[in-house]
Amino acid sequence: MIDTKKPWEKGPLCVSSNGRYLVNGETPFFWLGDTAWLMFSHLTEKEACEYLRNRKEKGYNVIQSTLIHEWPQKNIDGCNALVDEDFAACDLVGNYWTRTEAMVDMAEKLGLYMALLPAWGGNVARGYLNLENADAYLDFLIERFGSRPNIIWLAGGDVKGDAAPEVFRRIGSRLKEGCKGQLVGFHPFGRTSSSIWFHNEDWLDFNMFQSGHRRYDQLVMQSWDDNGKNPDNYGEDNWKYVKRDHGMLPMKPTVDGEPSYEQVLQGLHDKTQGYWQSWDVRRYAYWSVLEGAMGHTYGDNSIMQFYNRRDGEGAFGVKQEWKEAIHNAGSSQMMHLKNLMERVDYQNGLPSDHLLVSVQGEKYERVSVFAGKDFMICYAYLGQPFTLELSSHPKILDAYWMDPETGVYSFAGQLINQKEMEFYPPFKGEGHGDWVLVLTEAKSYDIV
Structure with missing residues (x-):
């Protein structure tokens, strides 16, 4: 439509x-x-x-x-x-x-x-x-x-x-x-x-x-x-x-x-x-x-x-x-x-490389980081792991992996009082492996 x-x-x-x-x-x-x-x-x-x-x-x-x-x-x-x-x-x-x-x-x-x-x-x-x-x-x-x-x-x-x-x-x-x-x-x-x-x-x-x-x-x-x-x-x-x-x-x-x-x-x-x-x-x-x-x-x-x-x-x-x-x-x-x-x-929001604790990569190894007061978005072109500083963001965050090929969001859990965390993008199998990490302030504090 x-x-x-x-x-x-x-x-x-x-x-x-x-x-x-x-x-x-x-x-x-x-x-x-x-x-x-x-x-x-x-x-x-x-x-x-x-x-x-x-x-x-x-x-x-x-x-x-x-x-x-x-x-x-x-x-x-x-x-x-x-x-x-x-x-x-x-x-x-x-x-x-x-x-x-x-x-x-x-x-x-x-x-x-x-x-x-x-x-x-x-x-x-x-x-x-x-x-x-x-x-x-x-x-x-x-x-x-x-x-x-x-x-x-x-x-x-x-x-x-x-x-x-x-x-x-x-x-x-x-x-x-x-x-x-x-x-x-x-x-x-x-x-x-x-x-x-x-x-x-x-x-x-x-x-x-x-x-x-x-x-x-x-x-x-x-x-x-x-x-x-x-x-x-x-x-x-x-x-x-x-x-x-x-x-x-x-x-x-x-x-x-x-x-x-x-x-x-x-x-x-x-x-x-x-x-x-x-x-x-x-x-x-x-x-x-x-x-x-x-x-x-x-x-x-x-x-x-x-x-x-x-x-x-x-x-x-x-x-x-x-x-x-x-x-x-x-x-x-x-x-x-x-x-x-x-x-x-x-x-x-603003580009926020300073929140990347792991070493920023060159060329294709770059991890882009963009953040506002209640969200953070990261893009890893090669699907490589990276570490983020989270203490300046809400105490409870919902984490998702978004596939930029399909637009599908896959819920990855809630982060509670995390100061720092390493993220491992999902394995896509053979082929290209770019992923987007989306962190947003939790809408619900219920933990299952």
């Missing part, structure tokens, strides 16, 4: 009072995004309805998509987005914009936010969208989308802010000024965050980083994509971007807007490499959220490009048509994290 209640009915989306999260009025809003960059150009209205309903029923509440991604931009019917490939004039003869608005309408009816990129960053970096034609295009967007309740704006688009900083500032400031009540962010290049260039801009409501698609060992690849000397290149440790962004003032929420996609080549470009799997996308999600991210964005290689074999080879080693990939395991498992965080007062 689809929840017909729309989040904006509780109040406009805005930043929480502590500057770390998003809220609708007084109600916490956990960003669970999906990546649908080419939805407007590659789908019919019927297909868009199928995709959006699938994501709604899996708990997603934000869809990231690009209004003008490819160049030149046409939709599946061959209708142009622009007149003479000039952002100063949107083409209203064909159905490009009417279909785009129809898809945004679908999302609104389902209670989904659309996080819209006016243009993919490469179109700005190459000068197609520039200071001379930006205002005319932005006027059009403000008129068409500026009063809708379900719009979030993302400047950028897989690009460094210094590629065209004044254009990005114009885009961000115009949208913030013209679209009252709509949040504005910036989607950056891989292994970077919007905070590097725009953290102190008034128009930037939240930060977004792209932890990207590489393994720890994939530092220096192609010359245009070389992050070997990037001091903020944290490899797969996407939680470090959250820690970095939250170390800046003023405090702003942050989110991983593009981690490794499910079923995409590790490193993107070399077909001899392996593919990222569901357990990998789970790890990125839990690592960043338990470091204090405002939510998480999932991505699937086939879905982000809406691949169909009739289109040819496709990008980044894509193997599945999107209508098959829509059912991939990782896309169904993200809701378990969202449901977990919404069970507790997560917006008043």
